[in-house]
Amino acid sequence: MSIPLNILFWIVVIPGTVVLGLIASWIVRKVSALVQWRVGPPLLQPLYDIMKLMGKEILVPQDAQQTVFIAAPLVGLAGILLLSIMLWRIAIVQTAFLGDIIVAIYLMTLPSLALILGSSASASPHASLGTAREMKLVMGYELSLVLAFIVVIIKTGGQISLAAIAQQAPVLSISGFLAFLVALLCIQAKLGFVPFDIAEAETELGSGVLMEYSGALLAVWKLAQAVMLVGLPLFLVMVFLGGFGTAGLSLVWGIGKYVLILVLLILIKNTNPRVRIDQAMKFFWFYCGITLVIAIILAMIGYYSGISWL
Amino acid sequence: MSWKIWSLKKSPWVFHVNAGACNNCDIEIVNLLTPKFDVERFGIKLVGSPRHADALLVTGVGTRQAAIRLREVYRQTPKPCVVFCIGACACGTGIFEGGYHVAGPIDKIIREVDPNAIIAYVPGCPPKPEAMISGVVKALSAI
Numbered sequence: 001m002s003i004p005l006n007i008l009f010w011i012v013v014i015p016g017t018v019v020l021g022l023i024a025s026w027i028v029r030k031v032s033a034l035v036q037w038r039v040g041p042p043l044l045q046p047l048y049d050i051m052k053l054m055g056k057e058i059l060v061p062q063d064a065q066q067t068v069f070i071a072a073p074l075v076g077l078a079g080i081l082l083l084s085i086m087l088w089r090i091a092i093v094q095t096a097f098l099g100d101i102i103v104a105i106y107l108m109t110l111p112s113l114a115l116i117l118g119s120s121a122s123a124s125p126h127a128s129l130g131t132a133r134e135m136k137l138v139m140g141y142e143l144s145l146v147l148a149f150i151v152v153i154i155k156t157g158g159q160i161s162l163a164a165i166a167q168q169a170p171v172l173s174i175s176g177f178l179a180f181l182v183a184l185l186c187i188q189a190k191l192g193f194v195p196f197d198i199a200e201a202e203t204e205l206g207s208g209v210l211m212e213y214s215g216a217l218l219a220v221w222k223l224a225q226a227v228m229l230v231g232l233p234l235f236l237v238m239v240f241l242g243g244f245g246t247a248g249l250s251l252v253w254g255i256g257k258y259v260l261i262l263v264l265l266i267l268i269k270n271t272n273p274r275v276r277i278d279q280a281m282k283f284f285w286f287y288c289g290i291t292l293v294i295a296i297i298l299a300m301i302g303y304y305s306g307i308s309w310l
Numbered sequence: 311m312s313w314k315i316w317s318l319k320k321s322p323w324v325f326h327v328n329a330g331a332c333n334n335c336d337i338e339i340v341n342l343l344t345p346k347f348d349v350e351r352f353g354i355k356l357v358g359s360p361r362h363a364d365a366l367l368v369t370g371v372g373t374r375q376a377a378i379r380l381r382e383v384y385r386q387t388p389k390p391c392v393v394f395c396i397g398a399c400a401c402g403t404g405i406f407e408g409g410y411h412v413a414g415p416i417d418k419i420i421r422e423v424d425p426n427a428i429i430a431y432v433p434g435c436p437p438k439p440e441a442m443i444s445g446v447v448k449a450l451s452a453i
Contacts, residue, residue: 029350038348045353048320052364055314057388059361126359206358214361214388 009093017084021226022046028229028266035270046226053219061212063123072118073213073220079110080224084231087162091234091244091254096163101149104162104235108145108190111224112138115199115209122212130208133277134199137189140284141196145186147292151179152239154299166243173309175298180240182288182295184261187232188268189280192225195272196280233261318364318390319450321353325363325387329380329416331370335397335436339367342439349443360386365446368416371399371406377413381423392428392449393420396442398435428453 025046033040060066083104090096116134119127153160155170170176189196200208210221237244237257244254275283302310326339342349343356357363360383372380384393395416398404402415413419417429430449432442 033348033350036345038345039351040348041350041353045321048317048353051313051317052321055312055317056364056390059386059388202358207362210362211359212361218362 006093009088013085013088014081017081017088017227017230018223021223021228021230022050024229024262025226027262028269031263031266032270035267046222050219050222053222054216056215058215058217059212061123064212065121065123068117068121069212070217072114072121073217073224076111076114076118077220077224077227079107079114080227080231083107083110084227084234087231087234087238090163090166090238092246094163096161099160100162101153101160101165101239105146105149108232108235109138109142111228112190115221118213119209119211124212126205127209127211130199130201130205130211133201134209136277136281137196137199140281141186141189144182144284144288144292145190147289147296148179148183148186149239151175151292151295151299154296154303157303162238166238169240169242171240171242173299173302175295175302175310176240178291178295178298180236182292183236183240184264185268185288186284187236188265189284190232191228191265193265193269195268195275197274198277198280201274229262233258233265236261314390315453319453321355322364322392322446322450323355323357323362324365324367324394325357325360325383327360327366327368327380327383329368329370329376329400329419330373330411331397331399335369335400338436338439339369339396339442342442347439347443352443352446354446361388363387363391365392365394367394367396367442368400369396370416371403371409372413372416372419373411374413375411377419380416380419384420384423384427390428390453392430392453393417394442394445394449395429395431397437398433401431401433404435 026041026043029045030040060069086100086104086107090100112134116131116138119134120131152165152170155173155176156165156168159165171180192200200210205211210218213221234244237254241257244258245251298310302308326336328336341347360366366383366387368380370376393416395401399406400416403412406412420427420429428449430445432445434441
């Protein structure tokens with residue numbers, strides 16, 4: 001890649017990711033509206049929301065641990081932006097380093113971790129309930145997510161570089177498909193979408209973990225959630241669906257795969273009621289765990305006997 | 311008009327406060343948020359915390375117990391914000407005028423905290439959802 005193009009990449013990548021995130025969050029709201037037979041918000045609605053929140057007063061609770069409370073949203077946004085930039089670099093510039101899938105798993109945890117820190121620093125009883133639920137949820141889905149990536153690593157013959165994994169499409173085998181389904185549900189929980197919006201429960205906890213945030217800090221959280229809508233489905237496309245091309249037809253095909261995952265997430269969101277935290281943990285540890293153990297056994301059999309569809 | 315006010319008009323998030331209402335206005339507010347009226351077209355969204363809100367939809371007469379909480383909720387709302395008095399009781403205590411439990415109409419309670427609060431009135435017993443949308447539009451265009 002030539003040097004001017006490289007500079008252009010670094011200038012465009014962060015604003016571009018944020019703009020894509022705002023468009024994705026508009027798609028979420030618009031498709032939800034269409035499912036409910038409504039008209040839905042205009043295209044610029046997420047931008048209006050962010051602008052309005054930026055202009056409002058910031059209130060910090062009297063008993064809050066101020067430094068953590070203010071730093072947490074910035075850490076969350078930084079983590080998810082870093083993940084997106086890593087993925088864009090692998091997709092567009094084709095530069096990767098060995099073991100970047102492990103770095104990506106850690107970066108994906110960072111927004112949830114920042115959310116836990118920020119809400120527990122806010123000294124609000126509702127937010128502390130939300131924090132407890134978010135912690136249990138993270139413990140629930142992280143195990144399944146890592147197991148699902150282990151299936152992918154076995155399927156691709158021990159590759160731990162995202163660029164090499166993105167050359168293949170593990171979803172076209174039985175074990176890879178099972179792992180993809182589980183990973184999709186884990187991403188659903190990571191995004192805080194229904195049925196796993198237990199920590200943010202608007203109706204019973206009054207938006208739980210985000211309860212005490214107002215003004216520009218809330219805007220940063222909303223931006224982080226918008227960027228998560230770009231980063232996390234893109235990561236699934238890279239790991240399971242055979243990557244994201246940049247030239248001609250493969251670009252259209254890549255966008256198609258991304259939109260497919262986004263619409264699947266929205267449809268799951270709109271057709272399910274919220275589960276309780278114990279149901280969510282039982283779901284991720286018991287049902288998803290057993291599915292993934294079967295998937296790992298199938299993948300091992302396939303790997304050692306050379307059957308690629310297992 | 312500054313960009314702050316302009317964007318506030320584009321996405322007013324509302325928080326619902328019941329200050330001793332008979333539940334009739336509350337049902338009409340819930341009715342307002344159903345797919346039939348689809349207020350998300352105008353960016354209006356119901357939020358769960360006063361810290362996220364730009365507008366407080368207050369129903370009820372403002373009883374002595376509720377008045378303390380209402381003042382607290384108003385202080386917790388980041389400014390600029392608008393207070394909507396929904397229904398006859400909230401606008402002027404209605405049939406409860408002079409009752410032993412009444413701490414005054416909503417505007418009196420709010421003005422004790424902030425004399426310059428922006429207050430809009432939507433009368434009716436209960437007001438129709440169409441009347442509430444009209445009230446929100448009129449109040450926001452008057453800012």
